[in-house]
Amino acid sequence: MTQGKVVKGIQFVKFRDAGNPVVLAEKYDADGADELVFLDITATVENRDILIDVVRKTAEKVIIPFSVGGGIRSKDDMRQILRAGADKVSVNTGAFKIPSLISECANAFGNQCVVLSMDVRKITQNRWNVFINGGRTDTGISAIDWAEKAVNLGAGEILLTSIDRDGTKKGYDLELTKAVSKSVNVPVIASGGAGKLEDFSDVFTKGKADAALAASLFHFGELKIKDVKGFLLSKNIPIRN
Amino acid sequence: MITIIDYGISNIGSVANALNKLGFFFKISADPLVLRQSTVLILPGVGQAATGMRNLKNRGLDKEIIKQINQGKSFLGICLGMQLLFDFSQEGNVDCLGILKGEVKRFKLERKIPQIGWNQVKFVNKKNKKQFKEIPENSYFYFVNSYYCVPEDKSIVAGVSEYGETFASVVVKNNILATQFHPEKSGESGFQLIRNFINISPC
Numbered sequence: 001m002t003q004g005k006v007v008k009g010i011q012f013v014k015f016r017d018a019g020n021p022v023v024l025a026e027k028y029d030a031d032g033a034d035e036l037v038f039l040d041i042t043a044t045v046e047n048r049d050i051l052i053d054v055v056r057k058t059a060e061k062v063i064i065p066f067s068v069g070g071g072i073r074s075k076d077d078m079r080q081i082l083r084a085g086a087d088k089v090s091v092n093t094g095a096f097k098i099p100s101l102i103s104e105c106a107n108a109f110g111n112q113c114v115v116l117s118m119d120v121r122k123i124t125q126n127r128w129n130v131f132i133n134g135g136r137t138d139t140g141i142s143a144i145d146w147a148e149k150a151v152n153l154g155a156g157e158i159l160l161t162s163i164d165r166d167g168t169k170k171g172y173d174l175e176l177t178k179a180v181s182k183s184v185n186v187p188v189i190a191s192g193g194a195g196k197l198e199d200f201s202d203v204f205t206k207g208k209a210d211a212a213l214a215a216s217l218f219h220f221g222e223l224k225i226k227d228v229k230g231f232l233l234s235k236n237i238p239i240r241n
Numbered sequence: 242m243i244t245i246i247d248y249g250i251s252n253i254g255s256v257a258n259a260l261n262k263l264g265f266f267f268k269i270s271a272d273p274l275v276l277r278q279s280t281v282l283i284l285p286g287v288g289q290a291a292t293g294m295r296n297l298k299n300r301g302l303d304k305e306i307i308k309q310i311n312q313g314k315s316f317l318g319i320c321l322g323m324q325l326l327f328d329f330s331q332e333g334n335v336d337c338l339g340i341l342k343g344e345v346k347r348f349k350l351e352r353k354i355p356q357i358g359w360n361q362v363k364f365v366n367k368k369n370k371k372q373f374k375e376i377p378e379n380s381y382f383y384f385v386n387s388y389y390c391v392p393e394d395k396s397i398v399a400g401v402s403e404y405g406e407t408f409a410s411v412v413v414k415n416n417i418l419a420t421q422f423h424p425e426k427s428g429e430s431g432f433q434l435i436r437n438f439i440n441i442s443p444c
Binding site: 029034 | 250252253254255257258259261262287288289350353354355357358359381383385386387423425426427428429431432
């Protein structure tokens with residue numbers, strides 16, 4: 001989401017307009033999505049607060065879990081978003097710069113609503129680095145190290161996005177997902193790269209993900225949520241239907 | 242009148258949105274007087290048990306909730322709002338409201354903690370038909386929890402779920418309905434449960 005609209009890019013650039021966030025959210029809720037994730041992708045780099053009004057209007061419409069992130073710099077930012085009806089808040093750049101943000105928020109609101117969102121690029125074989133500022137800045141820190149540290153500080157969930165795979169439809173980064181999922185004992189949501197039905201089953205079985213996120217596919221109508229769920233059930237992967 | 246009890250730590254927005262969508266009138270309040278005047282009380286819950294108890298006490302709500310429940314007022318406890326009904330919670334090692342006998346324990350480390358996601362609920366007590374009206378057996382509900390309730394009186398357990406171990410995900414006792422999951426976030430099944438609860442409550 002940026003400037004109040006839903007957009008979807010490829011590797012964090014080349015954004016395409018995907019429509020009105022409130023309308024899309026309602027549609028996905030009706031289609032059987034298990035959770036909605038809103039990320040205000042330019043809040044940090046534009047140094048502004050998240051679009052709280054969009055969060056509020058969306059929360060009024062959906063009856064499934066709703067996670068919101070983008071530009072979170074303080075406990076008060078987080079409180080405001082929770083008050084607007086979000087169930088979880090994801091932190092990214094703000095937490096990387098000041099890691100105590102995670103523990104402060106976890107102590108105030110509980111671990112379960114503090115999601116560590118991390119954008120990651122593959123550097124070499126079995127080495128992935130964390131990128132901040134909307135994927136623009138390489139921190140030089142390993143994704144595994146940051147995941148472990150953030151969980152120790154109190155993050156209750158990890159939203160793991162592969163920048164390399166984002167919007168490419170080449171499948172999730174299974175090695176990355178598996179490496180992070182095995183290194184922490186909190187749920188990991190895999191993100192970036194979903195392109196076909198098998199990608200979803202692979203990320204659960206081979207990638208050891210606890211949940212899978214997809215955006216482009218659903219925004220642009222290439223797959224339907226119910227088809228993905230039907231496919232996963234046929235592979236004996238338990239999922240709400 | 243329905244009142245959502247505001248004790249400063251919960252996802253009150255989600256519960257309020259759900260009641261709005263369902264078309265119920267309600268208040269959000271931390272005032273014991275408003276609790277007394279209500280016919281239905283909802284204690285929502287996202288947060289830590291020790292903080293939750295402290296906030297209830299600071300607002301003088303703990304004694305009022307105990308009094309209202311003992312007088313037979315309809316009460317829905319959600320997640321932490323369920324856990325706080327019991328004697329004691331391991332989360333912050335805190336004495337809770339003690340309305341229901343038993344304690345709140347942390348999940349064993351075999352599975353990822355917290356449990357975050359959809360899980361099935363098996364209804365184990367036929368006497369709670371009204372609460373579960375039009376909700377299919379083994380429906381999925383949305384859970385976010387690291388701790389779960391262990392009631393001493395097993396006859397109050399109305400629904401169970403599996404997460405490494407079997408735990409009580411719904412309890413029903415007289416005027417109390419309490420769920421470990423979030424009915425306000427559980428799609429149509431959750432909405433039906435809230436509807437059923439309010440429909441069987443005196444208004």
